Amino acid sequence: MVALLTLSYRGTAYAGWQRQDNALAVQQVVEEALARLLGLAESEAPRIVGASRTDAGVHARGQRAHLDLAALGRPDFPLRGLVHGTNHHLPEDVRVLAAQEVPEGFHARKSAISKQYLYRLSRADVLSPLDSPFAVKVSPAIDLDRLNQAAAHLPGRHDFTAFTLAGAAPGDRHREMFAAGWTEVGEELHFRIEGEGFLRGMVRSLVGTMIEVGIGDRSVENFADLLRGAGREAAGPTAPAQGLVLEWVRYGVSVPD
DSSP: OEEEEEEEEOGGGSSOSSOOSSSOOHHHHHHHHHHHHHTOOGGGOOOOEESOOOOTTOEEEEEEEEEETTTTTOTTOOHHHHHHHHHHTSOTTEEEEEEEEEOTTOOTTTTOOEEEEEEEEEOOSSOOTTTTTTOEEOOTTOOHHHHHHHHTTOSEEEEOGGGOOTTOOSSOOEEEEEEEEEEEETTEEEEEEEESOOOTTHHHHHHHHHHHHHTTSSOHHHHHHHTBTOOGGGSOOOOOGGGEEEEEEEOOTTSOO
8 A cells, every 4th residue: 555644844953855864854754753653673764755855944734745555564554543653753843644545656746736835924023933933024115016916927837947046956947837926914925836846945036036026126027037047146035944834735636635
């Protein structure tokens, strides 16, 4: 049996989702918890495949990852036990929310049809310590209309080279976005973007550049021009990691949300 896990985590203490040799990542923590649950040695810890390689400090509400239980000799392991048993061995900032059976050949990343990210900005004079781990302070003078004028250029297929951080895997930088926009939520401004996939640092670079548009330091037209394949140096700064959350990952009709 192949199981699809839905995970949520605060990314503050982690070097991103993907395992690394010199830093603690969410994937490692989950794999080690699964090993303890399944009675495996640490050297035999199962490998799980995540849908999105969130960067250091980025959070997730609905990360997905698949696990081949049959390959581990546990094809009949109960899904409810997989959720609660894994959580028993996890730190409080990482949780498995759900587990479901998926067809053989399913791949958490390659089978995904869309993902949504949320970025939170706060216009509060003083950012509460209850919000600061998940939002980024911005000038109260930022213009919501200008932010949305910029975001309106994002749906469609574009070259996002200008919004890709150094170290990203080589290859085609074109991605299709299905929806993007800013909304006002009290003192906060929320940016949501849904697309077929995202490049390394892409959403944070988009937000950093749109902030320049929102405060009048960059024109909407210039922002739109960047989507034609400009270099990274032409775009704005990369927004801080703590404001970003992977909201959800969606698949076809054979895998319910």
